[in-house]
Amino acid sequence: MRSQGEILRPGAVGPLTVLVPAYDEADSIGDTIRSLQEQTVEPEQILVIDDGSTDATAEIARSLGATVLQPPENTGSKAGAQSFGLAYVETEMVMAIDADTTLAADAIERLLPAFEDPDVAAACGSVLPRNVGTIWERGRYIEYLLAFGFFKRIQDHYGKPLISSGCFSVYRTAELRELGGWSTRTMAEDMDLTWTIYAAGKKVRFLPEAVSYPIEPHNLHFMGKQLKRWSHGFVQNVRLHGRSLLGLGFLRSVVAIAFWDALLASLAYLVLIPVLAVTISPLVLLAYLIDAPVVLVPVLWMALERREGGRALASLPGFFVLRIVNGAYMLRALWNELVRRRPLLVYEKGH
Amino acid sequence: MAAGLPGFGLGGLFFILTALLAPVGELWRTARGRSSVAAWRLVGRQFCQAVAMLAAVYLLLRVVHRGPESALPLTPLALTGTLLLAVLLGAKLLGLAERARLARAAARRRDEVGRRPVPVGERSY
Numbered sequence: 001m002r003s004q005g006e007i008l009r010p011g012a013v014g015p016l017t018v019l020v021p022a023y024d025e026a027d028s029i030g031d032t033i034r035s036l037q038e039q040t041v042e043p044e045q046i047l048v049i050d051d052g053s054t055d056a057t058a059e060i061a062r063s064l065g066a067t068v069l070q071p072p073e074n075t076g077s078k079a080g081a082q083s084f085g086l087a088y089v090e091t092e093m094v095m096a097i098d099a100d101t102t103l104a105a106d107a108i109e110r111l112l113p114a115f116e117d118p119d120v121a122a123a124c125g126s127v128l129p130r131n132v133g134t135i136w137e138r139g140r141y142i143e144y145l146l147a148f149g150f151f152k153r154i155q156d157h158y159g160k161p162l163i164s165s166g167c168f169s170v171y172r173t174a175e176l177r178e179l180g181g182w183s184t185r186t187m188a189e190d191m192d193l194t195w196t197i198y199a200a201g202k203k204v205r206f207l208p209e210a211v212s213y214p215i216e217p218h219n220l221h222f223m224g225k226q227l228k229r230w231s232h233g234f235v236q237n238v239r240l241h242g243r244s245l246l247g248l249g250f251l252r253s254v255v256a257i258a259f260w261d262a263l264l265a266s267l268a269y270l271v272l273i274p275v276l277a278v279t280i281s282p283l284v285l286l287a288y289l290i291d292a293p294v295v296l297v298p299v300l301w302m303a304l305e306r307r308e309g310g311r312a313l314a315s316l317p318g319f320f321v322l323r324i325v326n327g328a329y330m331l332r333a334l335w336n337e338l339v340r341r342r343p344l345l346v347y348e349k350g351h
Numbered sequence: 352m353a354a355g356l357p358g359f360g361l362g363g364l365f366f367i368l369t370a371l372l373a374p375v376g377e378l379w380r381t382a383r384g385r386s387s388v389a390a391w392r393l394v395g396r397q398f399c400q401a402v403a404m405l406a407a408v409y410l411l412l413r414v415v416h417r418g419p420e421s422a423l424p425l426t427p428l429a430l431t432g433t434l435l436l437a438v439l440l441g442a443k444l445l446g447l448a449e450r451a452r453l454a455r456a457a458a459r460r461r462d463e464v465g466r467r468p469v470p471v472g473e474r475s476y
Contacts, residue, residue, distance in 0.1 A: 246449040256442035261361040293407040298400050
């Protein structure tokens with residue numbers, strides 16, 4: 001039974017606590033808390049985990065009525081802060097949201113119907129950058145339109161969304177605790193948790209109408225930090241969950257394809273195309289844009305639904321730039337994690 | 352977070368194919384009374400997108416390959432398709448191998464339990 005477009009029946013699921021891990025988020029946490037307070041289904045409690053901030057994060061959160069928790073020392077990662085907060089949750093449902101993310105006013109209401117199925121342990125919604133200005137934000141905007149407009153909807157149809165996004169997801173508290181909360185063993189705690197849920201025989205759902213708006217990296221410096229974390233996190237999770245994934249048909253296929261695509265496409269972008277351009281003809285460089293018409297179909301589809309067609313067209317070049325940079329980080333992660341056996345262990349905050 | 356590299360290589364082709372196949376699965380669900388209008392709306396949306404993407408590929412190849420002969424240059428598509436098939440087959444074989452390994456391990460455990468002497472107090476007659 002699909003729940004696309006469904007509205008929550010009153011009393012269908014229990015009350016909800018929101019966990020907001022935060023480290024030096026004074027500039028954005030106010031918007032996040034206000035957006036939570038303006039939800040059509042208001043959470044019972046908002047817990048901000050101030051993970052050793054050196055700015056006014058805690059004061060701002062308190063002034064807006066959120067409960068602020070402070071670990072005795074910096075936990076070292078978002079996952080650490082979230083797990084610290086999980087111990088204080090007393091409601092049936094718990095939601096994780098990044099401190100730089102806001103929600104559409106009905107996002108929680110749109111997401112909760114997923115839990116009318118008792119086997120669903122986690123649910124996530126669409127993600128779109130809040131700011132779409134720089135080439136990096138524009139690249140990410142197109143990437144998300146593609147992912148949440150096409151790929152993820154199919155994954156959900158086949159019952160296996162690849163990741164329940166870390167920036168905005170809801171979980172059943174008891175099951176989350178049973179699975180150990182958010183682990184710090186990889187750089188991608190959301191992917192780790194999602195695959196752990198599948199391995200435990202539970203379901204994850206993606207409901208596209210529940211929309212969140214995080215602040216995405218606006219320059220190469222922060223984008224690099226994020227891509228480094230994500231690429232290493234992906235490889236670490238493939239290594240960690242490889243065996244358990246083998247028993248999960250559709251997910252096994254999606255992960256295998258994502259892995260080989262990441263390797264082969266990166267090699268093509270960064271090695272093959274430049275070599276052919278030098279040795280055969282500079283026209284070979286057009287290969288970087290070869291899939292542009294195909295990318296445009298789902299991107300424009302979702303953008304037009306949102307009345308953002310012009311913005312999507314103007315953002316398209318950023319996608320191809322971001323993809324090449326992404327390829328470089330992916331190759332480096334594969335090399336360091338699998339060949340040199342030097343895993344990334346330090347969580348560097350970007351966005 | 353996102354995984355892998357966005358675009359339309361192996362992943363793109365795989366998701367286009369799965370979107371094209373989705374109505375078949377939904378028909379099966381409908382026959383068993385487990386479908387809904389919302390599910391069909393989603394399947395229809397993704398199916399139409401996949402068809403539009405295939406049309407885009409066709410037009411692209413037509414534009415790129417404007418030679419005198421009418422046949423489309425299918426080598427890149429065939430290469431991607433073969434690669435996709437190899438990856439899917441490889442993953443499937445690994446899955447089967449893992450299932451066999453787990454079955455062997457379970458059988459070994461059962462054998463060990465069967466051979467273990469039962470303490471007097473736990474014997475049942």
